[in-house]
Amino acid sequence: MTTEMICAGFGGQGVLTIGKFIAQAAMQEGKNVSWLPSYGPEMRGGTANVSTVVSTEPIASPIVSFPDVLVALNQPSIDKFAHSIRPGGVLIYNTNMCPRGCQREDIIQIAVPMNEIASEIGSMIVLNMLATGIIIGKTNIIKYETLEGNLTSFLKEKNPDLLAKNLAAIQRGIEIGKQYA
Amino acid sequence: MSKILMKGNEAIAEAAIRSGCRLYFAYPITPQSELIEYMAKMMPKVNGTFIQAESEVAAINMVYGAAGSGKRVMTSSSSPGISLKMEGISYIAGAELPCVIVNVQRGGPGLGDIQPAQGDYFQATKGGGHGDYRLIVLAPSSVQEFADMASEAFDLADKYRNPVMILADGMLGQMMEPVEFKPAKTDAELQELANQHLSWCICPNADGDKKHHHEINSLELDPQVLEKHVLDLYKKYAEIEKNEARYETYNVSDDNEVLCVAWGTASRVVKSAINEVMKEGKSVGLIRPIRVWPYPYDAIKQAIGKNVKKVYVFELNSGQMVEDVKIAVEGKVPVDFWGKLGGVVFTPAEIKEKLETCF
Amino acid sequence: MEIIAKRPEALTKEPFHYCPGCMHGVAHRLIAEAIDENGLINEIAGVAPVGCGVFAYKYFNFDMAEAAHGRAPAVATGIKRARPDMHVFTYQGDGDLAAIGTAEIVHAANRGEKISVFFINNAIYGMTGGQMAPTTLPNMKTTTSPYGRNVEDIGYPIRVCELLSTLVAPYYIERVSLLTSADIIKAKKAVEKAIRYNKENRGFTFVEFISTCPTNWGYEPEKARQWAKENMLPFFKPGVFRDKGEGVE
Ligand SMILES: Cc1ncc(C[n+]2csc(CCOP(=O)(O)OP(=O)(O)O)c2C)c(N)n1
Ligand code: SF4
Ligand SMILES: [Mg+2]
Numbered sequence: 001m002t003t004e005m006i007c008a009g010f011g012g013q014g015v016l017t018i019g020k021f022i023a024q025a026a027m028q029e030g031k032n033v034s035w036l037p038s039y040g041p042e043m044r045g046g047t048a049n050v051s052t053v054v055s056t057e058p059i060a061s062p063i064v065s066f067p068d069v070l071v072a073l074n075q076p077s078i079d080k081f082a083h084s085i086r087p088g089g090v091l092i093y094n095t096n097m098c099p100r101g102c103q104r105e106d107i108i109q110i111a112v113p114m115n116e117i118a119s120e121i122g123s124m125i126v127l128n129m130l131a132t133g134i135i136i137g138k139t140n141i142i143k144y145e146t147l148e149g150n151l152t153s154f155l156k157e158k159n160p161d162l163l164a165k166n167l168a169a170i171q172r173g174i175e176i177g178k179q180y181a
Numbered sequence: 182m183s184k185i186l187m188k189g190n191e192a193i194a195e196a197a198i199r200s201g202c203r204l205y206f207a208y209p210i211t212p213q214s215e216l217i218e219y220m221a222k223m224m225p226k227v228n229g230t231f232i233q234a235e236s237e238v239a240a241i242n243m244v245y246g247a248a249g250s251g252k253r254v255m256t257s258s259s260s261p262g263i264s265l266k267m268e269g270i271s272y273i274a275g276a277e278l279p280c281v282i283v284n285v286q287r288g289g290p291g292l293g294d295i296q297p298a299q300g301d302y303f304q305a306t307k308g309g310g311h312g313d314y315r316l317i318v319l320a321p322s323s324v325q326e327f328a329d330m331a332s333e334a335f336d337l338a339d340k341y342r343n344p345v346m347i348l349a350d351g352m353l354g355q356m357m358e359p360v361e362f363k364p365a366k367t368d369a370e371l372q373e374l375a376n377q378h379l380s381w382c383i384c385p386n387a388d389g390d391k392k393h394h395h396e397i398n399s400l401e402l403d404p405q406v407l408e409k410h411v412l413d414l415y416k417k418y419a420e421i422e423k424n425e426a427r428y429e430t431y432n433v434s435d436d437n438e439v440l441c442v443a444w445g446t447a448s449r450v451v452k453s454a455i456n457e458v459m460k461e462g463k464s465v466g467l468i469r470p471i472r473v474w475p476y477p478y479d480a481i482k483q484a485i486g487k488n489v490k491k492v493y494v495f496e497l498n499s500g501q502m503v504e505d506v507k508i509a510v511e512g513k514v515p516v517d518f519w520g521k522l523g524g525v526v527f528t529p530a531e532i533k534e535k536l537e538t539c540f
Numbered sequence: 541m542e543i544i545a546k547r548p549e550a551l552t553k554e555p556f557h558y559c560p561g562c563m564h565g566v567a568h569r570l571i572a573e574a575i576d577e578n579g580l581i582n583e584i585a586g587v588a589p590v591g592c593g594v595f596a597y598k599y600f601n602f603d604m605a606e607a608a609h610g611r612a613p614a615v616a617t618g619i620k621r622a623r624p625d626m627h628v629f630t631y632q633g634d635g636d637l638a639a640i641g642t643a644e645i646v647h648a649a650n651r652g653e654k655i656s657v658f659f660i661n662n663a664i665y666g667m668t669g670g671q672m673a674p675t676t677l678p679n680m681k682t683t684t685s686p687y688g689r690n691v692e693d694i695g696y697p698i699r700v701c702e703l704l705s706t707l708v709a710p711y712y713i714e715r716v717s718l719l720t721s722a723d724i725i726k727a728k729k730a731v732e733k734a735i736r737y738n739k740e741n742r743g744f745t746f747v748e749f750i751s752t753c754p755t756n757w758g759y760e761p762e763k764a765r766q767w768a769k770e771n772m773l774p775f776f777k778p779g780v781f782r783d784k785g786e787g788v789e
Contacts, residue, residue, distance in 0.1 A: 020357065024186050027359045035357040036187070039212060040295050058454035062356055065528040209639065209671040211685065217671070221684040232694070233672055233684045236610065236640035261609070292590060292606065 001056045003141055004064040006081050008049035009073030014128030019052035021132055024150060025142040026054040043174035047076055052108070054141055059130075069139060071131050073114070075112065078102050090180075092134050094127070104109060110134060110180050117172060126169035133173020137181050144170065184359035187275060187347060189324045190215035192360045194223065194281060196331035197255050199365040201374045202281070203229035204254040204281065206243035208236055210262045211295045212351035213285035217257065237262040241269030241282075248278035251382030253335050253374060255295035259351070260301050261292060264309075271310025271346055275399030277414070279338035279378075281331070282316075283347045285354040288524030296524025297344035297351035297446055302501035305348050306474040313411050315418045317345040317425065318474040320444045324358035326471075332363060339377060341421055348473065350497070352446045352526065421475055428477040431455065433466035435486040439539045441467040441508050443495045451495050454532035463540050465490075473502065481509035490540050492516045495532060497525075548572035550581055552601045561761020563594055563751035567660055570728050571631070572600065574735040584627045585619055587612040591633035591755075592666040610641025612664075613648035616655045627738045629656035635665045638674040638698050645704070649744050652709030656738045656745045658731070659700060662753040663772060670756030674698045677771055678722045697775060701748050705781040712744030713782040717750040719765045726778075729744060736783060750776055 005022070016037050023033040036051045047122040051064035069090045072078045074097040085091055087106045095101070096115035112134060118127040129151075136142060148167060155163035182513055188194070194216050196342045197205070206222045213292050217233065224231035234240035240256050247254040258266060263284045273280060286301050286395040288294040303309075305318045321327040327349055334345040366374070379387075386392050400405040431452055433440070443451040470477050486493065493511055494503040494517070503518040510516050519535050521527045547553075550572035556565045575584055581602055588596035590609035596605035607615040612630035620628045637645050637659050648655065664682055665671040667712060672682040675697045679688040689697075701715045712734060716727035727749060734745040750762035750772050759767060780788050 020186070023357065027184055027186055033186070033359060036352065037355055039351070039355050059358075060456060061450045061529050062352070062358075063450060063526060063528060065530050209668045211668050214668055214671065214683070218683045218686075222686045225687065235642060235674065292594075292608070325663075439635055 001057075003054045003069065003139060004067050005069040005071070005141075006049055006064050006067040007052070007071040007073075007076035008047060008081055009094075011048045013073045014125070015048050015073060016050045018035045018128050018132050018135075019050035021147060021150065022054065022135065022142055023052050025146040028150075029142060033061050034059050036062045044168055047074075047080075049077065049081070062095075069135060071135065073097060073127070073131065075100055078125075090138055092131060092138070094131075099135020108180055110138065110177065112148070112176055118169065121169050121172065122165050123162070126165050129166045130135070130169040130173045133170035135173075136170070136178040137174035139177075140181075144174060150158060186353060186357050187324065187360050188215055188357050189321075189327045190285065190355070191219045192328040193257075193331055193349075194219035194345065196328040196362060197281070197335075198223060198227055198229065199362055200253065200332040200335045201302060201366045201371050202253045202255050202331075203227065204252055205229070206230060206232050206234050206240040206247070206254070207255065207256050207258060208234050208240050208262060210259045212287055212297075212354050213257050213259045213283070215354070216283065216285070218224045223497065225381075227267045234457070237265035238269065241266040241273075244280050244282075245269055245273055245276070245278065245397075247321045248273060248280040249276065249383050251375070251384060252376030253279075253339075255281040255283065255499040257285065259287045259295075260289050260298075263304070267304070267310040269310075270316065271312055271314060272399050273344045274310070274314035275312065276397050277342040278344065279335075279342050280344050281334045281338055281347065282344060282445065283349065286348065286350040288522070294524045295351060296498065297353075297526055298522070298524050298531060299350060299445060299447060299497040299501070300499075300522075301348065302473065302496070302498060305346050306476070306505075314414065315343070315421070315474060317341070317343055317421060318472060319345065319347045320470060320473045321347065321349055321353060322445050322448050322469065324353065325355060327348050327353050328360050337425065341417060343417070343421070348445065350446050351524070354395065403483060423528075425472065426475045426477040426480070427471040428480045429469040429471055430480075430484065431467040431469065432459070432464075433468065433484050434464065436464040437466040437484075437486055438463065438488050438489060438490050439465045439536060440481075440484055440489045441465060441536075442470070442492060442502070443467065444470050444473055447495050447497050448527055450527055451532055453529035454536060457529060457533045458536050461537075463536070464493050465536055468539055470502070473505075474540065476509075478506050478509040479503070482493050482511070485513060493536065493539065494518045495527065495535075496520045497527070500520065548576045550575040551636075552600050553601055554598045556599065557595060558592065559755045561752065561754040561764060562592070563662070563749065564660060566718050566724060567631075567658060567749050567751070568596065568599055570724070570731045571629070571658060571729065574732040575602075577732060578735050578739050580627055580735065580739055581636070583625065584629070585623075587616045587619070587628070587630040589630070589632040590667070591636045591660075593631050593633055593660060594667065596631050610636050610639070611644055612636070612641065613644040613653070613655070614658065616694075617648055617651070617653050620653060620655055627735075629658060629735075629738065631658045632660070633666065634659070634661045634663065634673045634675040635671075638700050642674075645700070646707070649704045649710050649746065650690075650707050652711070652744050653743050654738070654743055656734045656747070658734075659746065659748040660751050661700075661748055661776065662751045663697070664753050664756050666753045666756055670753075675700075675776070677775060699776060701746070701781045704746060709744060709781055710746060711739055711784045712745040714780045715745070715748040715750065715776060715778045717726040717768075719750065719752070719769050719773070719777050733783075742785065748776075750778065
C-alpha cells in the first residue's frame with residue numbers, strides 16, 4: 001500500500017511542514033517514507049511544494065508524478081498540479097485562496113475555507129495543521145495520537161498555547177476529512 | 182538506535198562526525214549548504230574544527246594539509262565548487278593522501294542551475310584534475326546509503342591512501358528519508374585512527390624516536406622516478422579495481438529482455454518504472470553501480486542473459502556512464518541511452534514509456 | 541505632472557527580483573542614472589557577479605557578461621584590454637568580492653585597471669541563504685556562524701576600502717551608505733564620480749555601498765536599516781579613502 005502526496009502553496013504557508021509531520025509520524029508507525037521539497041530562490045515569496053510518499057513497500061522513486069492526494073493552499077497550486085491527480089484521488093484545497101477551484105469530476109474534492117477556520121481557532125499559523133487533519137480524516141495515513149505526541153514533545157515547553165491551537169486545528173480537520181471518508 | 186527523518190545533506194554530515202571526522206573545510210553553495218551549516222553547528226560540540234574557507238580552492242588545500250597530517254578530513258561542495266577543487270584533488274591523489282570529498286551535484290555546465298543532475302560523472306570518474314590519477318567514487322541512491330557511505334569512504338581513503346568522492350545530487354541532499362546511524366566511534370577507536378598514519382604523515386617526533394623526515398609532496402622532476410611513482414599508483418588502482426567494485430541488482434534474471442543500468446537518483450526512478458512494466462508481464466532488470474569507480478564491468482557483462490535484447494541506460498546527463506556500459510557490453514547487444522538535462526529529473530512514467538518501446 | 545522616478549535608459553524593463561527592502565535595486569538605479577548622465581550607454585559594459593546581483597546582466601540595458609563566482613574583476617580586465625575604447629564596471633557582493641574573489645579584486649586594483657567596481661556590502665551571503673561573509677560583524681549570527689562570528693577563530697570582518705587603499709595604483713576609493721535618503725544622495729555623487737573618472741579613463745575606481753539583507757538578517761526592512769546604522773556604520777566608516785582627482789592620496 002503506497003500513498004503519494006503533493007502539498008503546495010505560497011512559501012510561508014507551511015506546506016513543507018505538512019509533509020514533514022506526516023512523514024515523521026508514518027516513519028514512527030513503521031512505514032517507509034520520503035519527503036522531497038522544491039528548493040531554491042523560487043521559494044523566496046514564490047511557491048513551495050513537497051512530495052511525500054508513505055508506503056508499506058520500499059520506496060523506489062520519491063518523485064511524485066501522479067499524486068493520490070493533492071493539498072493546494074492557493075490557486076496556482078491547483079493550476080499546476082490538479083490535472084495530475086490520479087483518477088479517484090483526492091484534492092484538498094483552501095477555498096479562501098483558490099477562487100477558481102478545480103473543474104475535475106473524476107476526483108474527490110474537499111473544499112474548505114481554511115483561512116476562516118484557522119482564524120476562528122485563533123491563528124493563521126495553524127492553517128497547515130488544519131490541512132494535515134483533513135488528510136488524516138480522509139485517508140488515515142497516520143494516527144492522530146502519533147502526531148499529537150510529536151507536536152507535544154516539540155511545543156509543550158516552548159509554546160503551550162500554540163500547541164493547544166495546533167491540536168484543535170488537527171482535530172477540526174479530522175472531523176472535516178471524515179465526512180468524505 | 183531508532184530511525185531519524187533527516188535531509189541527506191545533514192545525514193552525511195552527522196555520519197562523517199560519527200566516523201571520526203573532526204576536520205571539515207568548505208565554502209557555501211546550493212544545494213549542499215545544509216551540510217556546511219550542520220558542520221558549523223555540530224563540530225564545536227565534538228571539539229572538531231569547522232572553517233568556512235574563503236573559497237573552494239582554499240578549502241581543498243586545507244584538506245591537503247589536514248590529510249597530510251594524517252587526520253580524517255572532509256570537504257563538500259556542489260558542481261561549480263568541485264571544479265575549483267580539482268587542482269587540489271590532483272595534488273592530493275599525487276601525494277597519496279586520504280580524504281573525503283562530497284559532491285552534491287547540480288545542473289551545468291557553468292553556473293547552470295541548482296536542481297539535481299548527474300553531469301559530473303566524467304569529472305569524477307575519468308579525471309577532472311590533471312595527470313594520471315583515480316578517485317574512488319561512491320554513488321548513493323538514498324539518504325540512508327548517503328549516510329552509510331561516510332564511514333565506508335573514510336575507511337577506503339585510509340586503506341588505500343587515496344581521495345574518495347561521494348557523488349550525490351541535489352535530490353539526495355535536499356530529500357528527507359529515515360536514517361539509522363551507526364554508533365559513533367569511541368575514544369579508543371579515535372585514538373587508533375589518529376595513530377594509523379604516523380609512519381608517513383606530518384606529526385611530532387615521538388619520545389625517544391629518531392627524528393623523522395616525512396614529505397607530503399607530488400613533485401618529482403626526474404621523469405624515471407615520476408614514471409615509477411605513477412606506475413605504483415596504478416598498481417594500487419588495479420588492486421582497488423579488483424577488490425572494491427560494488428553494485429546492486431534489481432529484478433535481474435534469465436528472463437530479462439531488457440537490462441537497465443542507472444546510478445544514484447536516476448536508478449530510483451528506473452526502479453519505479455520497472456515495477457510498473459513488470460505488471461504488464463514484461464521482464465526488465467536493473468544493475469545499479471553503487472560505486473562508479475571502480476566500475477562493475479563484470480557484473481554488467483554477466484547480467485546479459487540469453488534473452489536480453491537491449492541494454493538501456495538512463496542518466497540525468499547527456500550520456501556519460503553509458504560509455505562504461507558500452508565497454509562492459511562489448512557490442513554483444515545494442516546499448517541505448519536516454520537522459521534528462523539541466524536539472525530536470527525524469528519521471529517513472531517517462532522511463533516506463535521508453536521501456537515499453539523495447540517490446 | 542513631473543515625472544520624478546523615470547526609469548533610467550540604462551535599465552531594461554525587466555522587473556527586479558529582489559526582496560522587499562533590499563538595496564541591490566537602489567544601487568542598480570544609481571549606477572544606471574550615472575551612466576545615463578555621462579552619456580555612456582553605447583560604450584559601456586558591465587560584469588555581473590554570483591550572488592543576489594547575479595541577474596544584473598538582465599537589468600542593465602547594454603552589453604553585460606556574467607562571471608564565475610568572484611572572478612568579475614578578471615573578466616572586466618579581459619574586456620577592457622580587448623576593447624580599450626569601452627568603459628567597463630563590475631558589480632559584486634561581499635562574498636563574491638572579499639572571499640572567493642579576493643585575489644582578483646586586489647590584483648585588478650593593483651594593476652590600476654581602468655574599470656569601476658561597485659561593491660555591495662550586506663555583511664552576509666544573501667543568495668545562498670544567509671551564511672557568514674568576510675564582512676559579517678563580530679558576534680553576528682549566521683547559518684555558518686550559529687554561535688556568532690568568533691573573531692578569535694575566524695578573524696575580524698575585512699574592510700575592503702581600507703585594504704585597497706594600501707595599494708598605490710587605485711585612483712578613487714569611497715565607501716558610502718544606502719541606509720537613508722540623505723545617504724543615497726551622497727552615494728549617488730560617489731557613483732557619478734566613479735563613472736565620470738571611468739569615462740575619462742583615469743584609473744581604477746571603487747565604490748562600496750553599506751546595505752542590508754532584511755531576508756537573511758531576519759528583520760523587517762526598517763529594522764534592518766536601523767540595525768545597520770547602529771552596527772555596520774561604526775565598523776565600516778563611510779568616507780573617501782582615495783581620490784587622485786581631488787588630491788586625496
Ligand atoms: C564556485 C562557486 N562557489 C559557490 C557558489 C555559491 N554561491 C552563490 S552566491 C554566493 C555568495 C553570495 O554572497 P555575496 O557575494 O555576498 O552576494 P549577496 O547575495 O549577498 O548579494 C555563493 C557562495 C557558486 N555559485 N560558485
Ligand atoms: S536575500 Fe538579501 S541581498 Fe538577496 S535579494 Fe533578498 S534582501 Fe537582497
Ligand atoms: Mg553579501
